[in-house]
Amino acid sequence: MRTAAYIAVMALVTYLIRMIPFTFFNKKIKSPFFRSFLYYIPYAVLSAMTIPAIFYSTGSIITAVVGTCAAFVLSYFGMPLIAVALAASGAAYIAGLFLA
Amino acid sequence: MTKEFTTGAFHGLPIALGYLSVSFGFGIKAVQSGLSPFSATVISALNLTSAGQAAGVDIIAAGGTLIEMILVQLTINIRYSLMAISLSQRLDKRFTTPHRMAASYGITDEIFAVCSARQSLLTPAYMYGMIFAAFLGWVSGTALGAAAGELLPASVSSAMGIVLYGMFLAIIIPPAKKSASVLLVTAAAAGLSVLFRYVITAVSSGFAIIISAVIAAAVGALLFPIKEDE
Numbered sequence: 001m002r003t004a005a006y007i008a009v010m011a012l013v014t015y016l017i018r019m020i021p022f023t024f025f026n027k028k029i030k031s032p033f034f035r036s037f038l039y040y041i042p043y044a045v046l047s048a049m050t051i052p053a054i055f056y057s058t059g060s061i062i063t064a065v066v067g068t069c070a071a072f073v074l075s076y077f078g079m080p081l082i083a084v085a086l087a088a089s090g091a092a093y094i095a096g097l098f099l100a
Numbered sequence: 101m102t103k104e105f106t107t108g109a110f111h112g113l114p115i116a117l118g119y120l121s122v123s124f125g126f127g128i129k130a131v132q133s134g135l136s137p138f139s140a141t142v143i144s145a146l147n148l149t150s151a152g153q154a155a156g157v158d159i160i161a162a163g164g165t166l167i168e169m170i171l172v173q174l175t176i177n178i179r180y181s182l183m184a185i186s187l188s189q190r191l192d193k194r195f196t197t198p199h200r201m202a203a204s205y206g207i208t209d210e211i212f213a214v215c216s217a218r219q220s221l222l223t224p225a226y227m228y229g230m231i232f233a234a235f236l237g238w239v240s241g242t243a244l245g246a247a248a249g250e251l252l253p254a255s256v257s258s259a260m261g262i263v264l265y266g267m268f269l270a271i272i273i274p275p276a277k278k279s280a281s282v283l284l285v286t287a288a289a290a291g292l293s294v295l296f297r298y299v300i301t302a303v304s305s306g307f308a309i310i311i312s313a314v315i316a317a318a319v320g321a322l323l324f325p326i327k328e329d330e
Contacts, residue, residue: 003139009166010156011146013173014180015205022184022204023197036321042179043275043282044289044313044320046151046268049176051290052297054265057129059258067259071266075273082118088266089125093259100255 058092062099067092108229111218115210115230116237123238125263126153127245128252132261133161137246144242148208148235152176154264159306172306175313183212192221199224206231209271281324289316 058064070091074084123144130140135157147153155172184207191200203224211230215222249257276283289312296308303311 003135003160005166006156006160006169007139007143007146009169010143010152010173013170014147014149014152014177017174017177018180018184018207019201019204020184021181022188022207023200025185025188032325033321036325037317038179038182039326040282040285040317040320041175041313043272043286044316045176045309046272047286047289048293048309048312048316049151049155050265050268050272052294054262054269057261057265059261063259064262067262067266068269071262071269072273075270076277078274079270080118081267081270082121084270085122085125085263085266088262088269089259092262093256096255096259 058096060096060099063092063095066095102225104223104225105229105232108226108231109233110229111214111226112211112230112233115208115214116233118210119234119237120241122150122263122267123241124245124248125260126150126157127242127247128249128257128260129154129264130157130242131246131249132257133157135160135246137243137249140246141239141243145235145239148206148231148238149177149180150264150267155306155309162305164304164306168304168306171310175310179209180207180212183207183209187212187215187222190215190222192223194223203227203231206234208234210234281320281326284324285316285320288319289313292316 054068055061055064058067067088071084071088074087079087126144127137127140130143130153131137135143140157143153143156147156152173155176156169159169159172184204187207188200195203206227211227211234214230215227218226245260249260252260272282272286276286292312292315293308296303296305296312300308
């Protein structure tokens with residue numbers, strides 16, 4: 001029941017964030033500060049979400065570090081999102097085989 | 101009408117394939133966090149977003165408050181408002197208010213990117229086709245991941261826990277490489293997040309993400325305001 005409340009709130013907020021501006025907005029945001037803030041916020045959020053949580057994402061810091069390095073190198077060279085995501089997981093898996 | 105839908109679905113195919121594997125990771129993560137496969141699938145069907153869902157599951161697992169849930173979703177997903185504003189300028193006249201209310205559900209980073217690249221005005225059918233493809237990939241991937249998370253060997257499912265974070269790195273790193281200001285903002289956000297994790301531990305994980313991101317982005321906006329056409 002508690003989980004259902006969380007899910008309902010999450011879905012409603014996510015929908016309204018998309019629906020209200022898409023349905024009712026017709027003007028352009030002028031404030032340079034606000035425009036810049038909106039430009040930076042996705043990167044800042046993803047960065048704060050990823051670090052340090054990524055190092056705890058596989059249950060072993062060592063395999064997570066290996067996966068992170070793989071993701072870092074591939075994204076540095078501009079590989080597609082999906083390739084980076086799967087390579088991170090593959091590298092963590094292989095590192096896990098060596099540890100076992 | 102039908103042709104526009106098919107074109108949209110066809111353009112959405114790469115998105116669907118990408119979503120399939122990423123949401124597989126989400127399904128595993130959600131089950132590992134204590135959610136049922138059914139709840140995980142419902143979350144994916146209702147939200148159609150990766151970062152917001154991952155943070156939402158963290159809050160559910162940590163027993164956070166609903167206010168925290170609202171603020172976290174607002175912070176993480178506010179970028180969709182900007183994308184929605186951008187797309188709203190390029191809609192065909194067939195996009196009546198009910199169509200806008202329906203299609204807004206499917207504004208994701210990838211759908212926004214593909215729709216922005218389209219030369220002609222966007223029709224409801226085109227967007228529905230693309231959203232339909234993306235939805236199938238995202239929801240079926242979640243269901244498979246959530247169900248298989250219990251069947252797969254622990255070595256595989258624990259390694260899948262890093263999939264979403266890998267994708268986040270792939271979103272952050274290329275722009276950070278090109279732009280010193282993005283690099284600074286992401287480094288500041290990461291530094292603050294580490295500080296909250298190990299030093300200021302009284303702050304819950306959801307709020308730690310909001311505070312870190314808002315400070316880093318505000319400082320970035322003050323020090324390095326972006327030029328008009330970026």
